[in-house]
Amino acid sequence: MTVLVIQDLNVSFSTEDGELLALKDVSFEVPEQRIVGIVGESGCGKSTLINAILGLLADNGRICSGSIGFEEAELTTLSATEMQALRGQRISTVFQDPMGALNPVLSVGRQMRNIQYRSKLTRAEKDAHSVEMLRLVRIPDAEAALKRYPHQFSGGMKQRIAIAMALMMKPALLIADEPTTALDATLEVATIELLRDLQQQIGCSVLFISHHLGVIAELCDDVVVMYAGEVVERGTTRQVFNAPTHPYTARLLECDPARQTERKRELPTIPGEIPDLRQRPAGCIFASRCDQRAEACAAPPPDFALGDGHFVRCVLAEAT
Known part of the structure; x- marks a missing residue:
């Protein structure tokens, strides 16, 4: 196919x-x-x-x-x-500049929940799915990472988060x-x-x-x-x-x-x-x-x- x-x-x-x-x-x-x-x-x-x-x-x-x-x-x-x-x-996209792709004034967890707005999952279930995706891209202490903001991560970590967000809905x-x-x-x-x-x-x-x-x-x-x-x-x-x-x-x-x-x-x-x-x-x-x-x-x-x-x-x- x-x-x-x-x-x-x-x-x-x-x-x-x-x-x-x-x-x-x-x-x-x-x-x-x-x-x-x-x-x-x-x-x-x-x-x-x-x-x-x-x-x-x-x-x-x-x-x-x-x-x-x-x-x-x-x-x-x-x-x-x-x-x-x-x-x-x-169809999802990962852009060249991870800082430009992430909203600096919203926590990573909120941004990952927002991506799932079409889903009928509860907030707790969306957070659990977000943690699962962050672990999949090898973000350490994924649960704590949800509460942090983009500027608190290195460039490589931000790009991994952007990849996790792009793949959340399994495009x-x-x-x-x-x-x-x-x-x-x-x-x-x-x-x-x-x-x-x-x-x-x-x-x-x-x-x-x-x-x-x-x-x-x-x-x-x-x-x-x-x-x-x-x-x-x-x-x-x-x-x-x-x-x-x-x-x-x-x-x-x-x-x-x-x-x-x-x-x-x-x-x-x-x-x-x-x-x-x-x-x-x-x-x-x-x-x-x-x-x-x-x-x-x-x-x-x-x-x-x-x-x-x-x-x-x-x-x-x-x-x-």
Whole structure:
């Protein structure tokens, strides 16, 4: 079973300088009980994608075309009330900044009770469920933690509390928006292990957003590589990391500091800049920065199937 199916999704924003196409023909799936990673440099459309799924696009943003299928529902046709009923119940989110996700003037216990407002449990039963979730994310002295406020916890503990709150209603899909960015290396590893354990225990699917290739490789079953609002490559983690086919994916991996075997004064980079999305190039979106571009790149490349669910949007794949 597939929990989330995004097909040919196009999202645009109205700006003073014209229409900006932030997502173009985005397609991928999140299968049941799998972790799918979205990776790409800043400006690739990760945040826009999340907001489109959650129905939280800015007032000047709109879904032009395409579909977002979640379980039995088509999210693009739901009303604001229907989307609100899904958020927190069937779709939950862990954000990058735990302090921004937690209300500083409310105790952790009250915030966790508030999440359960749809439940018919008594206050005591809600508190008991909150304690259970805090123990699940390895918060010491969970009962006492309910009475404490966010500022009384470390950054790592706050992120664990945010994860516990997101999973309280046992959602079908958890969206994790760069949840380890604000943590140091040790806490990052611990959080990755915790997410993996919780995903297996609860049985939910996870859409994990990150720019950290090492985290994606460690945690995710499948990978979607985005560039300038397009999915340029997708497949299993092993396929994409061991046999990258799109030039952008290959260059992105080359820039990973963990892959550098020799000491260097300068780290590798990808020359050039992301194109202006208000004036998208007619052909391949990566052509201006690609050292393998050819005449065929002047036309929009189709998605080539390389087998076993591995897809790449590049004319070079036709020869492989």
